[in-house]
Amino acid sequence: MVTVTKSSEETERPASAVRVSIVDDHESVRLGLKAACIEAGFAVIATAASVPALVAEMAGKECDVVVLDLSLGDGESVTENVKGVQAIGAAVLIHSIADRVALVREALAAGAAGVIPKSSSTKTVMAAVETVAHGEVLNNLEWATAIDADSDFAKAQLGRREREILHLYASGFPLKLAAQQLGIGYSTAREYLDRIRTKYVEVGRPAPTKVDLLRRAVEDGILPGLDPDGIDGR
Known part of the structure; x- marks a missing residue:
């Protein structure tokens, strides 16, 4: 059974607060990220175990960034999940195990704004959330590694x-x-x-x-x- 929860922060947040939603199929990860986001002063709009569940919950609501796990085990591809989040008008921050390079590359190609490893400190993850929420590209080591390790990644031959x-x-x-x-x-x-x-x-x-x-x-x-x-x- 898919569980989706909303935070009361949605109605109490300051007008300038970053609006965040979280998609991860592990409840402990969702709860941990939600607590960290609230502690950072962000407004947690919703959490869900899958993108379709989040999209259903987010109907008519606005969100700046969705923190998205790569491997949800719900039958949806990485590209489908990234595009599904983008369809509700939110930027995508991938939060995943760093060694899943092929999946990270697919997510970036689909339009994710960046990737942050699950091994990162809470402070680093919150900084990444804020960066992506403000429309910036998160250019970090994980991004570069995903590109460099992908033999199918072709650079345009520009003069x-x-x-x-x-x-x-x-x-x-x-x-x-x-x-x-x-x-x-x-x-x-x-x-x-x-x-x-x-x-x-x-x-x-x-x-x-x-x-x-x-x-x-x-x-x-x-x-x-x-x-x-x-x-x-x-």
């Missing part, structure tokens, strides 16, 4: 100018300003950007939005982890 455009544009520069920085015309910069997106599609890593391009730039070592606040998504 020097393409990397320069991606570096500036994904950093938050409007394309016109990025072009000016490089001493090229706007139309030329647009061509480079279109070519970059095409190359990422060709290696199975599409990047239709500016935030997606930021993710690709981080994954490929063109940028460190950045705060995408203010990125317009065009």
Whole structure:
């Protein structure tokens, strides 16, 4: 029987509190994370043993980030679970055993904002929750390890100018300003950007939005982890 619980923090939280939900099929983990989140001043909206149960409970409610276990034993794939969480408008923070590299890679490819090992300290996990809740990409060792250990992970073969455009544009520069920085015309910069997106599609890593391009730039070592606040998504 799936158990879903709500915290009274939902109605008592300050307007600025981070809103968190938790999905893990171990009750002790759910309870521990819930207590830690409340102690950190976050509002725990719901906890559940599966993503479908959480989605049902979250109907009409808002949440900033869902802390999601990778292996729930519910028959759903990692991709299905990540997409299911994203469908309710929440970012995804993977909370899992660090050696499940293939599953971590799948989660990141599906759009998870980052991964934090279950062996991490409570303070580190709470810091990761806050980072992801505020729209930032959690670029850490686990992310890098998942990419480096995956033989199927293909980097787009970008030229020097393409990397320069991606570096500036994904950093938050409007394309016109990025072009000016490089001493090229706007139309030329647009061509480079279109070519970059095409190359990422060709290696199975599409990047239709500016935030997606930021993710690709981080994954490929063109940028460190950045705060995408203010990125317009065009």
